[in-house]
Amino acid sequence: MRTVGSLWTALGGVEVLVEGNPNTPLAAGYTSDLLSDVLGHAPPDSVWITVQTHRAVVGVAVAVGIRAMLVAHGREVPPETLEAARAESLAIARSPLNQFELSWRVHGALTDVAPPVGTT
């Protein structure tokens, strides 16, 4: 299963702002900028692609069980958001790409984890 750390590696070109726990497994992803949409629909153990960087996003992520955030358009992330994320071991990375491109790539990376070679 894809982990937070291996997702960043697989995507390439992301700037890791908060490392969190890189070995945390990721089961899914979700893209949205509406916090209630995320609260209502984002699956647990997921990576959240968004342009929202306000400190409150950390609370949303923690409530839902989101493990990593991927900030699109290289948006600035305020220090208080980073601080809150660190306290929660929520990983945050940033990419210059837009949400469409990021979603596509993250989906690829999450579903393209090679199964073990050859089964008997």
Place this chain on the structure above:
Amino acid sequence: MAVLPLPADQIPLVLQDLLFRLKVRDVMTRDLITVRRTDTMRYARALMKTHGITGLPVAEQDRLYGIVSMDDVITVLELQRLDDPVEAHMTERVVVLEDDMPLAFGASYFDKYRFGRFPVLDRNGRLCGILTSRDISASLLIELYKEYARLEARVPAPAPRRTPGERLRFTVRRYDFENAGRAAHEIKKALTARGLPPELVRRVAIAAYEMEMNLVVHSVGGVLEAHIEDGLAEITATDEGPGIADVELALQDGFSTANDWVRSLGFGAGMGLGNIRRVADDFSIRSAPGQGTHLRAAVRWPPADTPPPASTTTGAEPPR
């Protein structure tokens, strides 16, 4: 001692996966101790003794010529030919492994050929390592530790314990986005500390967060309270105004009275009340313009003295 490999149909899937996922190169010893063809058997014997090993590849510049084992040394001792060159007594037809073979392959060689070690060649036929059964068992143990740690992280939290009820109370101020989410976070921590399954905690946390944000965004400020006891988490949000004119309309997804700057932060999507209603087992709202709003959401679960439910499938709650 059991012989490797264990019959494939008898070993757990996790172990089979490991044996196929790991390559010989991940496991082999890379620090090679070798002899040259012209070294003496006496020297080979001394090397084995010093390093506590029972076989040596005979190699020069990464090219493998043969292998000399403790058995060969014993033979030479019997013949009293310790000063013979290694090439006179080495085994030349060496069974080798390739570095990108799955470990399952390597393991099967130990059973198939009964040798204690196999030199490993890279794709160019150059000697790059040696594989012993000790390498295999050590690496499997390490990988199994990791695998177990992963599996343990996925075990659902233990059945809820019977613990005394508790009440948490938070004052929430209007437009205080700096502290937004703190109350929900504390409530989540309290539930997690009680050992409740992550999926239950998640439902309560989502309701608590939405209710807290409603107070921040829409009310003049209010109080968020949590009452947690065995089998029940009840969250209430009470404010003094301004109240909701049409509760039915407010419950519709997409309806929002939030202003633009609140929306620019991602709030005010008009989905909050709907979210609360979806995650809660009980939900009630009482409001009128000028009278404030009272919102109540509860999540229930079987108390500790009833049989625990079947394990949930969602699950890894990493250690905090």
